[in-house]
Amino acid sequence: MQPPSLVLILAAGEGTRMRSDTAKVLHPVLGRPMLGHVINAAAGLEPSVIAVVTGSGREQVESWLASTWPQALTTVQQERRGTGHAVRVALQDLVSRGVELGSEVVVLTGDTPLLTTKTLEDLLAAHREQSAAATVLTAVLPDATGYGRIIRDSSDAVESIVEHKDATQAQREIREINSGMYVFAPDALIKALAELTTNNAQGEEYLTDVLAIERSWGLRVAAHAAEIAEEIAGVNDREQLADAAAALRNRINRAWMREGVTIVDPATTWIESDVVLARDVTLEPSTYLRGRTAIAEGAVIGPDTTLVDCTVDECAHVLRSHATEAHIGPNATVGPFSFLRPGTELHEKAKVGAYVEIKNAIVGRGSKVPHLSYVGDAEIGVDTNIGAATIFVNYDGVKKHRTVIGDSVRIGSDSMLVAPVTVGDGAYTAAGSVITDDVPPGAMAVARARQRNILGWVKMKRAGSTSDIAATKALNNPTSETEKQ
Numbered sequence: 001m002q003p004p005s006l007v008l009i010l011a012a013g014e015g016t017r018m019r020s021d022t023a024k025v026l027h028p029v030l031g032r033p034m035l036g037h038v039i040n041a042a043a044g045l046e047p048s049v050i051a052v053v054t055g056s057g058r059e060q061v062e063s064w065l066a067s068t069w070p071q072a073l074t075t076v077q078q079e080r081r082g083t084g085h086a087v088r089v090a091l092q093d094l095v096s097r098g099v100e101l102g103s104e105v106v107v108l109t110g111d112t113p114l115l116t117t118k119t120l121e122d123l124l125a126a127h128r129e130q131s132a133a134a135t136v137l138t139a140v141l142p143d144a145t146g147y148g149r150i151i152r153d154s155s156d157a158v159e160s161i162v163e164h165k166d167a168t169q170a171q172r173e174i175r176e177i178n179s180g181m182y183v184f185a186p187d188a189l190i191k192a193l194a195e196l197t198t199n200n201a202q203g204e205e206y207l208t209d210v211l212a213i214e215r216s217w218g219l220r221v222a223a224h225a226a227e228i229a230e231e232i233a234g235v236n237d238r239e240q241l242a243d244a245a246a247a248l249r250n251r252i253n254r255a256w257m258r259e260g261v262t263i264v265d266p267a268t269t270w271i272e273s274d275v276v277l278a279r280d281v282t283l284e285p286s287t288y289l290r291g292r293t294a295i296a297e298g299a300v301i302g303p304d305t306t307l308v309d310c311t312v313d314e315c316a317h318v319l320r321s322h323a324t325e326a327h328i329g330p331n332a333t334v335g336p337f338s339f340l341r342p343g344t345e346l347h348e349k350a351k352v353g354a355y356v357e358i359k360n361a362i363v364g365r366g367s368k369v370p371h372l373s374y375v376g377d378a379e380i381g382v383d384t385n386i387g388a389a390t391i392f393v394n395y396d397g398v399k400k401h402r403t404v405i406g407d408s409v410r411i412g413s414d415s416m417l418v419a420p421v422t423v424g425d426g427a428y429t430a431a432g433s434v435i436t437d438d439v440p441p442g443a444m445a446v447a448r449a450r451q452r453n454i455l456g457w458v459k460m461k462r463a464g465s466t467s468d469i470a471a472t473k474a475l476n477n478p479t480s481e482t483e484k485q
């Protein structure tokens with residue numbers, strides 16, 4: 001499809017009903033600001049220029065755009081004097097900066113996170129088919145309260161748009177509403193904007209009046225009804241924000257189910273837009289997949305799992321865990337209750353069990369960190385076992401240091417591996433050791449005090465205590481377990 005020259009997104013409004021310090025259009029829906037969803041839909045049209053009109057919350061919006069959509073232009077509406085005023089000053093500014101308006105300007109609002117490129121393509125196609133000067137995207141809603149109503153003449157042609165506050169009782173019965181999205185021929189638009197008045201209930205320059213003005217000049221004014229009314233829903237408060245998030249969640253989940261992903265409980269499964277899933281992935285309840293997470297065939301994620309920017313390979317299994325920027329290899333297993341931080345690399349069939357935290361570390365093929373451990377800044381070879389409650393002591397208070405563990409190593413439970421340190425292939429460490437020196441291949445490192453038993457200590461120091469009574473009983477009873485040893 002031939003791209004339009006300019007998409008202009010209105011985002012200067014106050015967003016009062018959000019009751020927030022965050023600019024309205026920056027409130028996220030499934031991890032992405034509403035404005036981001038609108039820009040994404042607009043970008044699908046491949047326009048030469050996307051420009052955002054900022055005003056209220058301007059610094060926040062501009063700084064988000066600079067980091068995420070640096071190609072987008074911004075233009076400031078200093079005073080909020082209505083949607084028509086916003087478009088008027090924006091076009092003046094953009095033209096003075098050399099932006100070509102070409103033959104079509106698309107106007108959108110920044111608070112419609114469910115909008116899709118497909119709907120905009122349909123709108124553009126309708127505009128072109130009818131050779132209109134202006135085409136408005138409409139929808140028929142069961143409850144049209146608050147929206148501008150589409151007024152049609154006896155031949156069903158669009159006559160004007162009347163704002164709810166300006167509408168008569170009869171006009172308020174109309175359920176076809178203005179989405180606030182349009183395609184305009186720029187020359188007529190600029191001329192009509194110059195004619196706008198503020199003679200209305202809100203004392204604002206209404207963009208919607210452009211349609212009636214152009215019609216009075218004998219120009220063709222058209223309407224295109226959105227196939228899916230949900231898409232044009234604007235978000236003005238936090239209830240609508242949650243509704244929009246649920247609708248987007250639903251849409252994304254359904255699309256993945258059609259691609260062959262099993263989603264056991266769609267109501268509690270959240271998949272952000274940039275996530276990629278293969279067929280036969282299973283998502284258990286309460287799973288949240290965020291950012292650029294990618295999951296390969298046969299993997300099972302959840303329940304109760306959040307993955308942020310993770311790569312999960314074939315048939316891996318992640319149970320009740322949280323991971324960020326981790327790579328989970330084929331057939332690897334994680335959880336329950338583990339935490340994988342950036343730089344975690346689990347190779348094929350690696351196992352990370354319960355209550356394990358890993359950061360910036362490679363766990364080699366078939367190696368296991370089954371219980372209650374911290375592994376940081378480390379490299380673990382293949383088929384190695386890290387005993388329960390092992391800590392990789394990587395930080396001396398100033399710098400982080402690396403630990404290197406070879407293949408087929410057995411680290412005893414409750415070992416402290418004080419980095420920098422290397423444990424050679426096939427070596428062992430004794431449980432409870434504090435390993436400060438390198439361990440050669442095949443060696444057993446023991447680094448703990450010897451045990452000594454002070455016989456009769458309880459009788460001397462705790463005479464008459466329950467311990468003393470139990471001990472005395474055991475010592476006098478030759479069949480007791482302790483006595484036999």
Ligand code: UD1
Nearest residue numbers: 010011012013080081082083086109147148178179180206
């Ligand atoms: C507008 C339409 C209404 C339509 C509805 C759809 C007008 C007069 N009315 O009404 O027909 O049904 O959208 O949601 O256009 N904005 C600015 N600068 C301003 C005023 C608004 O940038 O001076 C921006 C807002 O940030 C928002 C958009 O324009 O993104 C719409 O403004 P809003 O005040 O929400 O208009 P509505 O009363 O909802």
Ligand code: CA
Nearest residue numbers: 111234235236
């Ligand atoms: Ca609105």
